[in-house]
Amino acid sequence: MDLNTVREVRDARHPAPWQPGDAWLGGGTYLFSEPQPHLRRLVDLSRTGWTPVQPLPDGSLEIAATCTIAQLSRFAQGLTAEAAPLFEQCCRAFLASFKIWNMATVGGNLCNALPAGPMISLTAALDGECLLLAQDGARRQVPVAAFVTGAGRKDLAEGELLRSVTLPARALGCRTAFRQASLYGLGRSGVLVIGALDPVDGALTITVTASTVRPVRLRFPLPPTASAVEAAVASAVADDEWFDDIHGLPQWRRHMTFRFAEEIRRELEGVTR
Secondary structure (H helix, E strand, C coil): CCCCCCCEEEECCCCCCCCCCEEEECCCCCCCCCCCCCCCEEEECCCCCCCCEEECCCCCEEEECCCEHHHHHHHHHCCCCCCHHHHHHHHHCCCCCHHHHCCCEHHHHHHHCCCCCHHHHHHHHCCCEEEEECCCCCEEEEEHHHHEEECCEECCCCCCEEEEEEECHHHHCCEEEEEEECCCCCCCCCEEEEEEECCCCCCEEEEEECCECCCEEEEECCCCCHHHHHHHHHHHCCHHHECCECCECHHHHHHHHHHHHHHHHHHHHCCCC
């Protein structure tokens, strides 16, 4: 789509004062998908040269905001960490064409803050932490689960930039379980639940996305019962936090979330109670 109100595209490598009507441009798959009449200038991140994905000395993994879905998928194919299969599962949850895969970015998916954003699901489930850069050079770190605050809402100030997301080594060592549901065979996620079993202390984490307006992470230090998981989900998600749109009614999303959470508990804990 032509953005006919945009008067300038600026290279992000050459800083300039942030102005009303500015927007960061990553892959552009959202920006160019619908009218953006409030925009006057795009700040292009495509030539920043950030390494898409890189292991850090402490065993953690840094994913640049400009990393595309295709780049993340290719990297994960050679990843030997226990949680490696989760990367491809979440990439495939896009159900997108190769054109989108090669342009859409991890950072864009997080900053759009859509409930069905699978990069939100992936990074929240693996205890990801966002690195945010302000216009004055200040830096702050925010957990992904706290970065997305609602449907289309995120903890991002005017002109602030999501630079990267870091996944800790301990989370990468988790055994994971993945469940996803859609109303259609090839439809947007209506429910996406991920479980992770900590290799160090055996704690179980269940992360709920797509069915809720924000990521919900539940941690169980000891193996939980079915009733404990159900009670925890019911307590963590308020009635008005079950997402409601054309891709699924809140009642259906709630039902499937409880069902998937229990399936994940059984799979990762290896219990029948």
